[in-house]
Amino acid sequence: DVKVTQSSRYLVKRTGEKVFLECVQDMDHENMFWYRQDPGLGLRLIYFSYDVKMKEKGDIPEGYSVSREKKERFSLILESASTNQTSMYLCASSRRPRVYEQYFGPGTRLTVT
Amino acid sequence: KQEVTQIPAALSVPEGENLVLNCSFTDSAIYNLQWFRQDPGKGLTSLLLIQSSQREQTSGRLNASLDKSSGRSTLYIAASQPGDSATYLCAVRSPGGYQKVTFGTGTKLQVIP
Numbered sequence: 001d002v003k004v005t006q007s008s009r010y011l012v013k014r015t016g017e018k019v020f021l022e023c024v025q026d027m028d029h030e031n032m033f034w035y036r037q038d039p040g041l042g043l044r045l046i047y048f049s050y051d052v053k054m055k056e057k058g059d060i061p062e063g064y065s066v067s068r069e070k071k072e073r074f075s076l077i078l079e080s081a082s083t084n085q086t087s088m089y090l091c092a093s094s095r096r097p098r099v100y101e102q103y104f105g106p107g108t109r110l111t112v113t
Numbered sequence: 114k115q116e117v118t119q120i121p122a123a124l125s126v127p128e129g130e131n132l133v134l135n136c137s138f139t140d141s142a143i144y145n146l147q148w149f150r151q152d153p154g155k156g157l158t159s160l161l162l163i164q165s166s167q168r169e170q171t172s173g174r175l176n177a178s179l180d181k182s183s184g185r186s187t188l189y190i191a192a193s194q195p196g197d198s199a200t201y202l203c204a205v206r207s208p209g210g211y212q213k214v215t216f217g218t219g220t221k222l223q224v225i226p
Contacts, residue, residue: 039218042117090156104158106156
């Protein structure tokens with residue numbers, strides 16, 4: 001059974017803080033994704049990674065960076081959190097040739113005050 | 114730019130009713146369309162995937178259809194149950210990079226016992 005876990009379910013940070021969101025998958029998937037989900041906007045891709053140390057920008061990468069030092073772990077970094085980054089963040093993973101079969105984590109609801 | 118719309122945003126039905134959820138997309142050049150379920154505070158679970166060459170897919174009480182030419186998909190749920198209460202999202206995979214998936218904003222379904 002594929003399992004994608006995220007380090008926190010709820011997180012409250014202050015404006016200007018550096019924030020790390022961690023995602024771990026246990027199925028040896030090559031691809032990993034970070035999305036944010038906002039009411040009325042759906043899920044939007046922030047970054048994805050198709051291999052260790054490889055990354056590509058999604059639709060809304062501004063204000064975010066990522067790190068993938070190990071295959072099972074994909075980190076999303078908010079260098080200087082802002083209130084407009086308050087959102088639900090979802091991590092997903094998939095095998096390389098079957099990118100559409102994404103398995104999602106439970107999400108992290110981040111509030112920036 | 115692909116846009117995916119789901120109407121209505123919310124739906125409330127009595128238990129046992131058959132219902133249809135709608136998904137429309139603006140660009141018919143798609144690889145596939147996928148329906149997900151999202152329970153409150155949780156990630157997404159894949160329900161059905163329809164390839165662009167297919168017209169429908171079935172799984173248990175769920176049936177998804179695809180009409181590429183008109184840019185529409187429907188998710189039919191037969192004999193609805195309270196356990197079906199969740200938000201249902203559709204997602205379209207389009208050309209432009211294998212990671213190019215556009216999500217709809219979802220329909221929140223409540224099945225009343």
